[in-house]
Amino acid sequence: MHGAQLIEGVRVTGFEMKEGRIAAVETSAGRIGCETVVNCGGQWARQIGAQAGVSVPLQPVKHQYIVTEPVPGLAADAPTLRDPDRRTYFKEEVGGLVMGGYEPDPQPWHTGLPGGDVPDEWEFRLFDDDFDHFEQHLEQAIARVPALTQVGVRQMIHGPESFTPDGNFILGKAPECVNMFVGAGFNAFGIASGGGAGWALAEWVARGEAPLDLWAVDIRRFAGVHRNRPRVEARTLEACAKHYTIAWPHDEPVSGRPCLTSPLYDRLKARRAVFGSKLGWERPNWFAPEGRRRATSLPWAGKTGSARWARSTGRCARRWACSISPHSPNSSCAGRARRRRWSASAPTGWRGNRGG
Numbered sequence: 001m002h003g004a005q006l007i008e009g010v011r012v013t014g015f016e017m018k019e020g021r022i023a024a025v026e027t028s029a030g031r032i033g034c035e036t037v038v039n040c041g042g043q044w045a046r047q048i049g050a051q052a053g054v055s056v057p058l059q060p061v062k063h064q065y066i067v068t069e070p071v072p073g074l075a076a077d078a079p080t081l082r083d084p085d086r087r088t089y090f091k092e093e094v095g096g097l098v099m100g101g102y103e104p105d106p107q108p109w110h111t112g113l114p115g116g117d118v119p120d121e122w123e124f125r126l127f128d129d130d131f132d133h134f135e136q137h138l139e140q141a142i143a144r145v146p147a148l149t150q151v152g153v154r155q156m157i158h159g160p161e162s163f164t165p166d167g168n169f170i171l172g173k174a175p176e177c178v179n180m181f182v183g184a185g186f187n188a189f190g191i192a193s194g195g196g197a198g199w200a201l202a203e204w205v206a207r208g209e210a211p212l213d214l215w216a217v218d219i220r221r222f223a224g225v226h227r228n229r230p231r232v233e234a235r236t237l238e239a240c241a242k243h244y245t246i247a248w249p250h251d252e253p254v255s256g257r258p259c260l261t262s263p264l265y266d267r268l269k270a271r272r273a274v275f276g277s278k279l280g281w282e283r284p285n286w287f288a289p290e291g292r293r294r295a296t297s298l299p300w301a302g303k304t305g306s307a308r309w310a311r312s313t314g315r316c317a318r319r320w321a322c323s324i325s326p327h328s329p330n331s332s333c334a335g336r337a338r339r340r341r342w343s344a345s346a347p348t349g350w351r352g353n354r355g356g
């Protein structure tokens with residue numbers, strides 16, 4: 001076991017860089033030489049990373065929950081309850097219930113500081129109660145747990161939490177700096193995943209590689225497009241709004257688009273291309289026939305669209321010409337036969353995460 005010293009009330013003010021590495025951390029308590037830096041700065045992790053040129057795409061979002069007075073008959077070992085259809089959660093707390101939810105209209109925290117920075121002195125501070133915004137959760141919670149109508153609210157907790165553009169937290173070695181590791185973007189999920197994520201990050205730091213496949217949370221899944229603050233905010237709010245929804249295959253994000261397009265974008269769009277988004281790039285998933293809605297975010301869009309038109313891709317490639325765009329794994333085919341032009345796109349299959 002390696003010992004560690006915990007020092008509270010110290011602020012990171014900068015980094016001393018040498019040949020692309022962090023040689024020392026500058027703090028309000030002085031300089032600390034180091035071989036490795038682990039950035040677990042919570043909602044400040046983006047600002048800490050930026051001081052070393054590392055992009056940590058986080059957006060603070062307001063979140064509320066209430067703590068009720070004791071509920072008669074509630075067992076102390078009552079299990080945590082989630083109701084995704086009503087977007088609410090419950091857990092026992094000193095005889096009462098903690099109840100909160102994830103609304104379809106989440107509120108970003110606009111701090112008023114340059115770049116949306118979180119104020120340095122915000123630790124242990126909360127926002128004023130906002131029962132008008134929280135009412136939608138109360139209505140749904142009472143329908144699930146009618147006993148809530150018989151007890152009062154002891155306290156409301158209303159504060160910021162840091163979320164990411166795809167809803168997953170961030171782990172791993174930063175690609176911009178060889179000796180900075182990041183563990184951030186957990187929000188309330190850190191309570192559930194903290195043990196496993198902490199073990200994985202410690203193993204990663206000690207051994208130099210991830211102990212298992214962690215690509216879904218690896219910081220390298222993000223790219224330069226995630227330095228765009230307005231886009232990160234828009235995509236993060238969309239991910240928060242989908243926190244309790246079903247993760248349908250072929251469901252495409254709609255916020256922050258279009259961001260990056262190829263020279264063929266306008267021509268493909270004119271041919272009724274239905275686009276998806278990958279790392280900010282617009283790419284054709286399939287081509288809608290005349291009279292069919294060009295749906296991009298409906299879970300059945302891929303099944304009824306690309307599956308039918310995938311056959312055209314093969315026919316086009318065999319009979320005419322096929323062009324492959326370097327911006328996308330998709331291919332597009334175009335040709336001429338009997339004065340008709342054909343255009344199709346290869347199917348992209350299941351896309352597991354919601355971000356990018």
